[in-house]
Amino acid sequence: MYVCICNAVTTCQVAQAHAEGADSLRHLREQLGVGTCCGKCCGEARALLRELSAPP
Template identity: 45%
Template sequence: MYVCNCNGVTRAEVDEAIAAGAGQPEHVLAHHGCEPCCGRCLPEIADGIACGGMARIGSLVAAE
């Protein structure tokens, strides 16, 4: 599933960048050689960073 449609960056690729130390949405895209275009994905990526990864967002929502 794509998080960033402009650059074709998937949830797994976002998690990979977060695990590698990306602390800003722009750093997540840069990790994959991309940069923001429309910027619509940036809040979702920021949520992923805050939760420690995109995979954790789903588990946190399911736990509520």
């Protein structure tokens, strides 16, 4: 599923980046371009990061 449609970034790519240490929207922006166009994905990207950071 796409998180950022503008830049065709998927949830899998975000999960991979998170596993490699990306823990903020700034990191996702720098590494994958998330939120650099229309910005509509920022809320969803933050929520996904929270979900990935939550304890199991």
